[in-house]
Amino acid sequence: MSGSAPSPATEVYLDGIGKTFHAGRPDEVRALRTVTLRIEPGEYVSIEGPSGGGKTTLLNVVGLLERPSAGRVFWNRTSAEGLSERARARLRLTGVGFIFQRFFLIPTLTARENVEMPMRALGRPAAERRSRADELLGLVGLSGRAGAYPHQLSGGEEQRVAVARALANRPGLLLADEPTGELDRANTDSVLDLLDQAHRTTGASIVVVTHNPLVAARARRHLAIEDGQLVRDSASE
Amino acid sequence: MRGLSGGRWRLRHWRLQTALAALALAFAVSLPVLLLSVGGGVSSHELANLRSTGFEVSLSAPGEHGITGAHALVEKLAGEPNIAVASPVLSVPVDLFAGTSGPVPLLVEGVVPSAFLATLPPEEAGLFPKPLPLGDPTDLVHFDHGTYAGPSAGRILISSPIAYAHGLTVGTPVRLAATPDGVGAENFTVAGIFGVPPTLLGPTAAFAALLPLSDLQVLTGYARGPSGDVIDAADTVEVALAGSAATDPGAVSRVAASLQEQYPFYAVATQSQTVQQAERAASILTGFYFALSSIGLAVGLLFLALVLVRRVEGMRSEIAVRRAIGVPAGQIARELAGSALLLAAVGIVGGMVLAYLAIAALARFGSPTVQAAVELSVYDPTTLLLLAAAVLGLGVLSSGLATRAALRIPITETLR
Numbered sequence: 001m002s003g004s005a006p007s008p009a010t011e012v013y014l015d016g017i018g019k020t021f022h023a024g025r026p027d028e029v030r031a032l033r034t035v036t037l038r039i040e041p042g043e044y045v046s047i048e049g050p051s052g053g054g055k056t057t058l059l060n061v062v063g064l065l066e067r068p069s070a071g072r073v074f075w076n077r078t079s080a081e082g083l084s085e086r087a088r089a090r091l092r093l094t095g096v097g098f099i100f101q102r103f104f105l106i107p108t109l110t111a112r113e114n115v116e117m118p119m120r121a122l123g124r125p126a127a128e129r130r131s132r133a134d135e136l137l138g139l140v141g142l143s144g145r146a147g148a149y150p151h152q153l154s155g156g157e158e159q160r161v162a163v164a165r166a167l168a169n170r171p172g173l174l175l176a177d178e179p180t181g182e183l184d185r186a187n188t189d190s191v192l193d194l195l196d197q198a199h200r201t202t203g204a205s206i207v208v209v210t211h212n213p214l215v216a217a218r219a220r221r222h223l224a225i226e227d228g229q230l231v232r233d234s235a236s237e
Numbered sequence: 238m239r240g241l242s243g244g245r246w247r248l249r250h251w252r253l254q255t256a257l258a259a260l261a262l263a264f265a266v267s268l269p270v271l272l273l274s275v276g277g278g279v280s281s282h283e284l285a286n287l288r289s290t291g292f293e294v295s296l297s298a299p300g301e302h303g304i305t306g307a308h309a310l311v312e313k314l315a316g317e318p319n320i321a322v323a324s325p326v327l328s329v330p331v332d333l334f335a336g337t338s339g340p341v342p343l344l345v346e347g348v349v350p351s352a353f354l355a356t357l358p359p360e361e362a363g364l365f366p367k368p369l370p371l372g373d374p375t376d377l378v379h380f381d382h383g384t385y386a387g388p389s390a391g392r393i394l395i396s397s398p399i400a401y402a403h404g405l406t407v408g409t410p411v412r413l414a415a416t417p418d419g420v421g422a423e424n425f426t427v428a429g430i431f432g433v434p435p436t437l438l439g440p441t442a443a444f445a446a447l448l449p450l451s452d453l454q455v456l457t458g459y460a461r462g463p464s465g466d467v468i469d470a471a472d473t474v475e476v477a478l479a480g481s482a483a484t485d486p487g488a489v490s491r492v493a494a495s496l497q498e499q500y501p502f503y504a505v506a507t508q509s510q511t512v513q514q515a516e517r518a519a520s521i522l523t524g525f526y527f528a529l530s531s532i533g534l535a536v537g538l539l540f541l542a543l544v545l546v547r548r549v550e551g552m553r554s555e556i557a558v559r560r561a562i563g564v565p566a567g568q569i570a571r572e573l574a575g576s577a578l579l580l581a582a583v584g585i586v587g588g589m590v591l592a593y594l595a596i597a598a599l600a601r602f603g604s605p606t607v608q609a610a611v612e613l614s615v616y617d618p619t620t621l622l623l624l625a626a627a628v629l630g631l632g633v634l635s636s637g638l639a640t641r642a643a644l645r646i647p648i649t650e651t652l653r
Contacts, residue, residue: 060649065561086565093563100652104558108251121564165562 009041009205010095010172011076012062018070019057019228031057033228034071041172044199044206046219054228055209056177062207063096063175064088093121097166097204099195101178103158105150111137111161112146118168136164140194156187163194167202174198174206180215192218251548258544259583265537266588266628269530271595273620276526278613280519287512289358292324292475293482293489294496295511296503302327302459304503307450307471308380311349314476319492321479324352325471327450329457334412334419335403343399345413345446347453347471349376356475364432369394371428371449380451383467385460392428394447400430402444413448415457423456534628538635541580545573545639549646556643557651570640574633581632585625 019032031054039045039062047055060066061073064080073080075095080088092098105114115133124132137146140160150158159179166174176195180188196218199206210216224232298304307325314323327347332340351374354362372390373379381387393413395405405411405427414422431447450471454460459470476496482488489507497505549556556569600611 056649056653063561065649089560089563089565091563092561093565096563098558098561100558102554104554104652106555106559117559117564118562121559121562121568 008076008172009203010039011041011074012039012173012205013037013074013077014058014061014068014071015074016071017058017061017068017073019054019061019066020069023069031228032061032068035225035228035230036071037223037230037233039205039207042199042203042205043221044219045208045221045223046216047207047209047223047225048211048216049225049231051211053226055225057228058225059175059177059207059209063098063173064092093118094169095172097169097171097174099159099162099166099174099176099179101181103150103155103162103182105153105158105161105165107150110147110149111142111153111157114150114161115164115168118165122169132168133164136167137161139167139197140164141190154187155182156184156190159183159187159191160194163191163198167198170202172204174204176206176208176210178210178212179208180210180212188212188214250551254544254548255580258541258580259587261540262537262581262584262628262632263587263591265533265540266585266624267591267595268533269526269624270589270592270621272526272530273523273624274592274596274614274616275599275611276522277617277620278615279610280522281615282613284512284515284519286358287508287515289360290356290475290508291358291362292356292477293508294476294478294493294505295508296474296476296496296500296505297472298503302329302470302472304471304474305468307469307474308349308377308383309469310474310500311352314474314496317492317495319478319480319482319488321477321483322352322355324349324356324475324477325450326353326473326475327453327459327471329415329453329459331453331457332414332417332419333399333403333446334414334422335405335409338403339412340414340417340419341399341403341444342417343413343444343446345393345448345453347448347450349450350374353447356477365394366429366431369429369447371447373449376449376451379449380469383469385451385455385467389452389455390428390449391423391425391452392449393425394429394431395427396433396445397430398433399444399446400427406430413456421456423452425452534631537584538628538631541577541584541632542635542638544580545577545636546642548576549573549639549642553646553651557646557648560646561648561652566644569643570636573639573643574636577632577636577639578629581629584632585628589621 014035014037017032017035018030021029021031035058047058049055057066061068064073075091083091106117109117112130112133115136116129119129119132134143134146137143140163142157142160145153145157153161174195180191183191192215195206198204208215208219216222222232222234223230296304304310304325311323311325314320325348329345329347331343331345333343334340350369350371353369354365354367368374371392371394379385379387379389393411399405407427407429409427411425411427412419412422413425414420451460454470459468462468477483478489478492482492486509489509493505493507559569560566596611596614599607603611
C-alpha cells in the first residue's frame with residue numbers, strides 16, 4: 001500500500017451513554033439508556049437487536065456523528081465531550097471509515113472520484129489520491145470500473161466502492177450500518193470478505209450493525225441492544 | 238434498477254438545472270450589457286458632438302427667444318478682447334409652401350451668415366456651402382439699425398432631405414409662413430442646399446433650413462413686440478474666442494465671467510460647463526441603466542440561488558454522507574461558491590455573447606433610428622469588467638443561501 005501509514009486501531013470507551021431525541025416533547029424517544037462499553041483496538045464487533053432498539057444511534061455515537069445526551073465518549077482514552085463540530089469532523093475524516101446500507105455514493109462522481117473524496121477533503125495531492133484510489137479499487141476487484149458512475153454499477157459494485165472509500169484515509173475504526181442490507185447472498189459474502197480482509201490487513205477496529213446472522217458471524221464479539229440498553233455482550237459470557 | 242435509473246435521472250436533472258441557471262444568468266447579464274453598450278455609445282457620441290463645437294461660450298435667456306437686441310449684442314461682443322466672433326441663433330418652426338405642396342413643417346434657424354459657420358464644428362461646417370449664399374453677410378443691411386427697412390435678400394438654405402423630398406433645387410421659389418394656413422407668407426428663393434450630419438433625432442432635425450436672422454424675425458414676429466418696439470430676438474448667442482484663448486480653459490472662464498458680469502440677466506455658460514452637465518446627465522443615465530439592469534440581474538441571481546438551494550435539496554444524502562465522513566463545512570461552502578462562480582462566469586460570457594448578437598440583430602433589423610443608435614455602441618472594458626465582477630460577487634453571495642441550507646441538513650436523519 002502506498003501513501004501514509006494506517007491510523008492505529010482505535011479504542012472506544014462509552015461511559016454511561018444516554019441519548020434522547022426530542023427531549024421534553026410528546027414525541028420524546030430515549031434511544032440509548034446508560035450504555036457503558038469498551039471496544040478494544042482491533043476488535044471486530046457486531047451489534048444486533050430489533051429495529052428501533054438503538055443500534056444505529058449507538059453506532060453514530062461511537063462514530064462521533066451524534067453527541068450523547070448523557071455520559072461521555074472516549075477515543076483512545078481522550079474524551080470527545082468538549083470537541084467542536086469541526087474537530088469531530090476532523091476526527092471522523094482521519095479516524096473513521098463509514099459504510100452505509102444504501103451505499104451513498106456521490107452520483108455525479110465516478111467510482112475513482114468517490115474513493116478519492118475523503119482524501120481530497122484531507123488535502124492529499126492529486127497523484128497520491130489517484131494512486132491510492134486505484135489501489136483500493138483493485139483491492140475490491142473494481143480496477144476496470146474506476147471511470148464508471150454509480151448508476152452504471154450494480155448494487156454489489158457500489159457497496160464495494162463504498163468499502164474502498166471507507167478505507168481511503170486508512171482509518172483506525174470502520175463503522176458499518178447494515179452493510180449488506182441491500183445485497184444478495186453472493187454480494188453479501190463478497191463485501192464481508194472485504195471487511196475481513198481490511199480487518200486483517202489494517203488491524204482497524206470494526207463495528208457492524210446488522211440483522212443478518214451471516215454478517216454477525218464474521219465478528220469476534222457480539223453485542224445485542226434492545227430498547228436502548230445493552231442486553232448481551234459475548235465478551236462477558 | 239434503483240441505482241441505475243435514479244442516478245442517471247439525477248445526473249441529467251443536475252445538468253439541466255445547471256444549463257437553465259446559466260441561461261437565466263446569461264439573459265440577466267445581456268440586458269445591462271445591451272443598455273450600457275448602446276446607451277453609453279449614444280451618450281459618448283452626443284458628448285463628442287458637444288465637445289467639438291466651434292464656440293467656447295454661449296449666452297442664453299430663460300423663456301422662449303429670450304435674448305433681445307441680438308444684433309446690437311453681437312456687435313458689442315465682437316468688440317470685446319479675445320472674442321473672434323459672436324453668432325446669434327433664433328430657432329422657430331415655420332411652414333413651407335413650394336408650388337402646390339405645403340404646408341411642410343420646417344425648423345428654421347435665423348443666423349448672421351458671416352458668423353454662423355465660425356461657431357460650428359469643422360465637420361458640420363463642411364456640410365454647408367461657403368460662404369453661406371444668403372446675401373447680406375452681416376445681416377445689417379436688412380436689419381438697418383433696427384428698422385428692418387433695408388432690402389431683404391429673400392434667400393433660404395434648405396437641408397438635402399427636404400430638397401429631396403419636395404424636388405427643390407437651387408433657384409426654386411418657395412413661400413414661408415409662421416402658420417400652416419399660409420397667412421403672412423413671404424417669398425424666398427432656394428439659394429443653397431446643405432447636408433445633414435448623422436443624427437439620432439431622425440427627420441425632424443433633418444427637415445431644417447437657414448434664413449438670415451432678420452428675415453426669420455420679421456416672418457415670425459420676433460422683430461418687433463406688440464407695441465411696435467424693436468425686440469430683435471434670438472435664443473442664444475454663441476461666442477468663439479480668438480487665438481490661444483480658445484484653447485486655454487482659464488481664459489475661457491475669464492471671458493465667461495466677464496460676460497456674466499456685463500450681462501447678468503443672461504445665462505453665460507462655457508462649453509466645458511455644458512459638457513460637464515451633459516456628462517453628469519450621462520452618468521445619471523448610466524446609473525439608471527444599472528438600476529434597470531439590476532432588476533434583471535436580481536432575478537437572474539435569485540434564480541441562481543434557488544437553483545443552488547434546489548441542488549442542495551436534491552443532494553441531501555450526498556451532502557450528509559460527506560459531512561458524516563468528515564468533509565469540512567468550509568469545503569462544502571467553497572464548492573457551492575465555486576459552483577455559483579462557475580455558473581456566474583458562464584452566465585457572464587453567455588450574456589455578453591447574447592448582447593452582442595442582439596446588438597447585431599438590431600443593427601440589421603431595427604428601425605433607422607435604432608440602427609443609427611446601435612451603430613454607436615461601445616464596449617467599454619472597464620464597465621464590462623465591473624459588471625462581471627459584480628455578477629461574480631453577487632453569485633458568491635447567492636451561494637450563501639445554499640451553503641446555509643447544506644449545513645443545516647441533519648446528517649444522521651438523512652442517512653437513515
